[in-house]
Amino acid sequence: MNEYTSGLANLLVFVVLLIIGYCVGGFIEKKHFNSIVERENKFLYFPVINLPPQRLVEIGEDLQIENCFFVSGLVVIGEDYFKRILGFLANFFGGRLLSHESLLDRARREAILRLKEKAISQGADMLVNLQLQYLSINKETGNQNATNSVEIMAYGTALKLKI
Amino acid sequence: MFITNIDYVPGLKITEHYGLVSGSTVRAKHFGKDFLANLKNLVGGEIKGYTELLEEARDEAIERMILQAEDFGANAIVNIRFSTASVAQGAAEIYVYGTALKVS
Structure with missing residues (x-):
């Protein structure tokens, strides 16, 4: 009888955590996406490309570069409880993992936005040779309490143009 | 000090080059921060x-690379790249490398 109730309590805790993860995590993700879209529209005027500047000159763009400097933006994003369970299930069934696609998408866009904000605040006019880098933090297999989070860093060369 | 991840410094001429410079740092998680991270994970x-x-950590790696370049007497580092690896449980190495140049 006692074992039965403790098993039930464990299940109850699991379900409550799952619901909290789904509701609060979903709310946070939605809010984050809204702010990303808003800021992306705000910084639409700032060109970011992943070509080196000599390619632009070859195309025929007239670039008069006054100054250049290095900028980077980074973000660490963790998954919520609901996503973690989904990821766990995906180990058995395979297939697309939509929950983690959206997680990586918003991390990447946030990193690029931070890069843009930093470049603009330092007086740049455009950013060339954008590169992205990933670092997966503490992904231990077999540990139930492992914090699965990913770091994304965007970096590039900011250019100041002569006008 | 000019730092770029393209292979030259726009508008300046390369007068000398000093080869590869690099900086690295290994960082472990902070316990307090990790506790918060676990809460956040819900x-x-x-x-x-x-x-x-x-x-x-990234700033420190870049700082070390710059110190090395300054030792050579360089005033620019071009084509810098980052490389990362998880070396132990909860620790990561960040490595940055590039080519040191003198430009004018």
């Missing part, structure tokens, strides 16, 4: 403690 979202930690 609801997801950005983990600010880790963002700060890694930002600091």
